[in-house]
Amino acid sequence: MKSDIEIARSIELVKIKQIARDYDIPVEEISNYGRYIAKVSESLIDEEKVKRSNLILVTAITPTKAGIGKTTVSIGLALGLNKIGKKAICALREPSLGPCFGMKGGAAGGGYAQVLPMEKINLHFTGDFHAITSAHNMIAALLDNYMYQNQDNGFALKEVLWNRVLDVNDRGLRYIVTGLGGKTNGITRESSFDITPASEIMAILCLATDEDDLRRRIENILLGFTIDNKPFTVKDLGVAGAITVLLKDAISPNLVQTTEHTPAFIHGGPFANIAHGCNSILATKLAMTFGDYAITEAGFGADLGAEKFYDIKCRKGGLQPKLTVLVATAQGLKMHGGVAPELIKEPNMEGLKEGIKNLDKHIENLQSFGQTVVVAFNRYANDTDEELDFVRRHCEEIGVGFAINNAFMEGGDGAVELAQLVVDTIENQPSQPLSFAYDETDSVEEKVTKVACELYGAKQVLFGPAARKKLKMIQELGYTRFPICIAKTQYSFSTDPKLYGVASGFNFAVRDIVINAGAEMLVIVAGEIMRMPGLPKEPQALHIDIVNGEIEGLS
Structure with a gap:
């Protein structure tokens, strides 16, 4: 089979304005970034259409280091739904350069279920990540300057809470000292870097409802405490307008296309292990405005991404998912069943049977939110029929829908079974109101x-x-x-x-x-979680190159 990037290059892309026309997105409200990428005005969100759309969350069991394939399943489900005559759009997060050049090599789906143009999406895209990085670090620079310029007037912060960010995995920046080398270089103090997906600006962009809300949230950012214990915010710094200017274009969701020319909104990119792990509310609502089915995903396992999707994004955005798809793989289940990671590609029914407990725990958790759950078994080439049949029978015994997803190999055709299961489940099992894990009034x-x-x-x-x-x-x-x-x-x-x-x-x-x-x-x-990841011993950057004018090594 061709590599992801070879498949991506084999697809003849449709101009993005035509993609918009096909889904009744007004072309006068989009701004092209080249021929195949556009920014779409958030003013097009129609709350009445949002209420009528079917929102579907794709989440997963606890992942292996290679992942479980949520993005591939999300894109594949959108393709499958369109194959059976439904109008479906996916809303996903933007990839971070940290994992792209570190462990993963890309995050635009895989095989014949990708969003395109994958090279641009995986790299600089429309510059949203750079805008967020610049806005965050602009606040840091302005804060440092304010403290430096006003120190002779008696102003000081006894505690600074705002650090800096960079969209690179760099463990050497976790703890730093700034202002070294003389008085004119600023005030010497300890500081640190987080990776850009952990930036509060990233979270603000993904949770803001419009430009005014974006500015309000920026004003409220807590930067530190003065020597008389008063909170000091961006509003006190007086630069909220300038920071909003840096994010003026970034707030608008990005429109691209899938391998089968269906629309996809790609916007925002917080990680789920160190942030809230969901794409922007604006992108999701645009997908719901123009699609009868809107498919979105939340990062990592359901204990992280799905919980935050419900308790943060849905709570604040007024969203009500109709159904949650839980992605599982035989390899992941075997790892959770005690099989050594280097052996999980080999058949091992005992390990699979033990690992099914991880699947059951996630199903139980998702159902506690009032969600109807179906399991998507993301098939790999080395999976055996015996393994697939066991998981299918297990899901039938516990009353949970099950479908095999083969979109990686077959595109939309490989996701028709899953798409039909999703539609039938939504139509035959009325969704319950979303429950939350805790109340806002809890301590x-x-x-x-x-x-x-x-x-x-x-x-x-x-x-x-x-x-x-x-x-x-x-x-x-x-x-x-x-x-x-x-x-x-x-x-x-x-x-x-x-x-x-x-x-x-x-x-x-x-x-x-x-x-x-x-x-x-x-x-x-x-625990020991770090908000600035490090690079592995053999980073993916070693395999990324330009060969004969074309990028290689992205996946």
Whole structure:
């Protein structure tokens, strides 16, 4: 089979304005970025059409390091729905350069279920990530300058909460010292870098409802505390207008096409292990405005992405998903059944049977939100019929819909079974109102405990000294109603990335809490998770090159 990038090049793209016309998107409201990419005005969102559209979430079991294939399934489902005569659009996140040049090599789907042009989407795209990086670091530079210029007037921050970001995996920037080398270089202090997907600006862009809301949220960003314990915000800095200007174009969702020329909105890119893991509310609502079915995904396993999709994105955006698709692979199930990662491609029914517990736990969690769940078995070439039949029978026994997804190999034709299952389930099983894991009025400790103990399986939650200090600060500032966004490893229900399967009875250690007053959420930093990833021993950058004028190594 051809590589992803070879398949992408083999597709003759349709001009993006024609893609828009085919789905009744007014071309006068789009701005071309070349022939095959466009920005679409968020003013086109029609809330009445949003209410009538069928929103579908694609999530997954706890992933392996190679992933589970949610994006491929999301795109494939959209293709399959269109194959059976439905009007479907997907709404996905933008890839980050960190994983593209680090572990993954790309995040635009795979095989014959991709969004195109994949090289541009995986690289600089429309510049949204650069705009977010620039806006975040502009605040940092303006804050440092404000402190430097006003120090002789007695102004000082006893605690600075705002750091810098970069869309590169760089462990050397996790802890830094700025202002070295003399007085004219600024005030010497400790600081740090996060990766751009963890930026509060990224979260704000993805949760903002329009430009005015974007500016309001930027104004509310908490930068630190003055020497007399008063909060100091971007509004106090007086630069919210300038930062909004940097994000003026970035707020508009991006329109591209799939391998079968259906529309896809790609916008925003927060990670789900260190941020809230969902594309923008604006992109999702545009997909719902112009599609009878809108398919979106949330990062990593359902314990992270799906929980945040419901408790943060749906709660704040007023969204009601009709159904959730849970993606599983034989390899992932075998890994959670105790099979060594290097052996999961080989047949192992005992490992598969043990690993099915991970699938069941995720189904149980998703159903606790009131969601109807169907399982999409993402097929790989080395999967056996015996493995597929076992998972199918298991899902039938517990009353959960099951379909094999083969969109990677066959495009929309390989997702017709899944598409028909989704349509039949929505039409025959009326959706329930979405439930949440916690109430807004719960204390922060109660919110964390409900997610950690009831969804993850923890015995208790332990708050460290830094987290305890932030809890007191949150109470004093009146931020207790904010939803929580837990930052933890994606490879386990617990905070231990090697505790596979269904972890239970563990202590859930909260190391710190990051206050995102502009995004209006509290990032709960648990275990040893880092908000700036490092590169692997053999980064994908070693395999990315230009050969005879064409890019190689992206996937």
